[in-house]
Amino acid sequence: MNGFTIVWDNRDVLLSGFANTIALSAIAAVVSLVLGALLAMALMARSKAARIGATVYVDAMRCVPFLLLAYLIYYGLPSFGIRMSNWTSGLIALIVYNVAYMAELLRAAWANLPKESIEAGHAFGFHGLKLVRRIILPPVFFAAVPMIGNQTIQIIKDSAFLTIIAVAELTQAAMAIQTTYFVPFASFVAAIALYWITCMAIETGVAFVGRVAKARQ
């Protein structure tokens, strides 16, 4: 039990890592959801070029492991003269990767949307972007909330990979405590406990939104 006392004494290290994980994941989740919605529009667009371009991007991201992309952004971009801190490169990697997944899950929800509501929107004179924004996206978001929640959990798990490019997130903090005090069990168990609590919180949030959506109907 001694190990847990040491981790508790170093809780500021662990918590600042945790705060970084939360910040990275939260920003990545929000930005990739917004960009993912735009990409989903491209996936569902009438123009063939937009569709093909978006599909190639989504498929490429679905074939790459996250760490490989993070490596490419962290080590690759400097040779094009773009220099960023590892925190920023990590965040950009998270966004670039998850935009594809968000777009794909929104597309799936969009494809399942009943045709009638879109036709009714047409009948009421909604067209183009206005139709998408006012009629299509709101129900798509509500239908996709469970998948968005899952993807957010995936983002949090992906963010742990960033420890390999030395971003000071939760796993990195646990590793720092373990290398200083040799308390591997306590520090990694503490880290996993924090990840677990976060995911439980997201799942609770998703269930809550689900109830709200049901009440609205």
Added chain:
Amino acid sequence: MTWYDVYAIFQGAVFTVSISLASIVIGLPLGLGFALIRWSSVPVLDRFVVVYVSVIRASPAVTLALLIFFALPVVGISLGAVTAAVVTLTLSTAAFNTEIWRGALMSFPREQLESARAFGMTRGLRFRRIVFPQLVHSALPALVNEMTLQVKSSPAIAVLGLVDITRAASRVGARTYDPLPPFVVALVLYSLIVAVFVMTQRLIERRRAAEMEALR
């Protein structure tokens, strides 16, 4: 980048494939076992499975690998890096497989079980002859999807100092100061691996469809 570098990344691919296959081969039956524990609500054990699935689903593979590699020696179990990697990937894929198998079990038609019981089949026989053959096919798409996710989370073992596709590619990139070509090679290799899984799934599904057609 020389041909030798391509060969080095290819060797990483062999490692990625073998370590992923090992965890899939162990993780599939393990997940089925856990799912059966929950399905038949074995007392106490099924609570353990619930907690296990919930915790593993939430833990990143990197953190899990570190825990298994660095923490198990504290309780007297010392694993080599490769074994620790296989254990990590197996534990994580088994948790996801548990949920997939359980989902398939939950949607299994009750009437079939009842009629099998009416024919006097024992519990084990019912499972072997009636449930399992159909379960495999209904769970297959989700299982294959999980396998491809597994291949993509396998670079996590880089924290244990093992060299898989991603690590090999990043090494070549670091040495040549030109990360794009090794990245493309790695991308192609990962796509090939994922494609093999998906194609095998389609093959099994086509065969199954043909069998069902022949039965009619």
